[in-house]
Amino acid sequence: MASHLVLVKIVLQYMPLYLFSILVAPKWVLKKIKNLHGNFLWGSSGQNRKWALVKWETTFLPKNYGGTGLEDTQHRNVVMGARLWWKWISSSHTPWAILWTTKYANN
Secondary structure, three states: OHHHHHHHHHHHOOOOHHHHHHOOOOHHHHHHHHHHHHHHHHOOEOOEOOOOOOOOOHHHOOHHHOOOOOOOHHHHHHHHHHHHHHHHHHOOOOHHHHHHHHHHOOO
16 A cells, blocks of 8 residues: 555656646546546556545645645645746747747737
């Protein structure tokens, strides 16, 4: 169980991070990613379904509150989207910001 938790934290949660930093993912993608995390964490595969040992909402709590310390993919997506918007607004003189402004915010 501990090895699955480490792999989910280090590998599976950070794989879509680059995508989240440049795009806002649709809800169905976030739900699919969350299902993949849960299935891997609890050891479910194909027809072999296993019971979750903790409520899924509890897994996102910090360890000192009884959770596992995992980060919510939907929350991460919102944060990275806000970061992208902040970079766009604060550094409007960069080439990519000028391109985005002319393409998406020409008014």
